[in-house]
Amino acid sequence: MKLGRLNHIGVATPSIPESVAYYREVMGATSITEPFDLPEQGVKVCFVDTPGENGTNGTQIELIEPLGPDSTLTGFLAKNPAGGQHHLCYEVPDIAEARAWFEGLGKRILGPTRIGAHGTPIFFLHPKDMMGQLTEIMESPRGGH
Ligand SMILES: CC[C@H](C(=O)O)C(=O)SCCNC(=O)CCNC(=O)[C@H](O)C(C)(C)COP(=O)(O)OP(=O)(O)OC[C@H]1O[C@@H](n2cnc3c(N)ncnc32)[C@H](O)[C@@H]1OP(=O)(O)O
Numbered sequence: 001m002k003l004g005r006l007n008h009i010g011v012a013t014p015s016i017p018e019s020v021a022y023y024r025e026v027m028g029a030t031s032i033t034e035p036f037d038l039p040e041q042g043v044k045v046c047f048v049d050t051p052g053e054n055g056t057n058g059t060q061i062e063l064i065e066p067l068g069p070d071s072t073l074t075g076f077l078a079k080n081p082a083g084g085q086h087h088l089c090y091e092v093p094d095i096a097e098a099r100a101w102f103e104g105l106g107k108r109i110l111g112p113t114r115i116g117a118h119g120t121p122i123f124f125l126h127p128k129d130m131m132g133q134l135t136e137i138m139e140s141p142r143g144g145h
Pocket residue numbers: 010038041043045062064072073075076085086087110115116117122124126127128132133134136
């Protein structure tokens with residue numbers, strides 16, 4: 001497998017509105033999506049676009065806020081009340097091939113491959129098998145380019 005594009009950095013936050021104000025006022029972000037709920041994942045999500053080489057297509061900041069009491073994020077925010085870097089997401093051309101690659105290496109895959117916030121198939125790899133980094137693998141919306 002080859003290292004793919006860093007699609008987004010997942011950043012957990014206790015408050016998306018506070019994080020949006022920070023990215024806009026402190027970091028000068030100009031392109032931020034409206035927040036939306038992903039109840040099946042127990043998160044509210046919002047994307048901050050960072051500029052790429054030609055001013056677009058940069059890696060995004062994926063702001064994630066717990067939605068409901070048993071959100072996947074509850075444990076993380078209990079340990080990190082101010083929030084912070086939560087996961088990295090890399091693109092792959094073929095999610096099934098990638099899954100077989102990591103399974104072959106004995107890495108723990110967290111649950112079934114499912115559709116993520118960008119509408120393409122994803123899976124997560126346990127941080128303890130990934131040098132302490134919770135890692136999301138996502139099939140590229142660009143077909144791997
Ligand atoms: C926007 C939607 C998009 C989508 O899913 O489509 C998302 O990105 S949603 C983001 C939230 N969803 C997930 O994170 C799914 C995968 N995560 C999990 O299954 C859990 O969070 C898990 C298993 C990584 C951690 O489980 P839990 O929170 O219950 O904590 P534990 O105490 O069991 O953790 C075990 C061990 O791992 C360390 N840990 C936990 N979270 C992270 C992290 N984000 N980065 C690095 N390390 C993490 C934790 O500290 C424990 O370590 P230990 O040394 O044993 O204390």
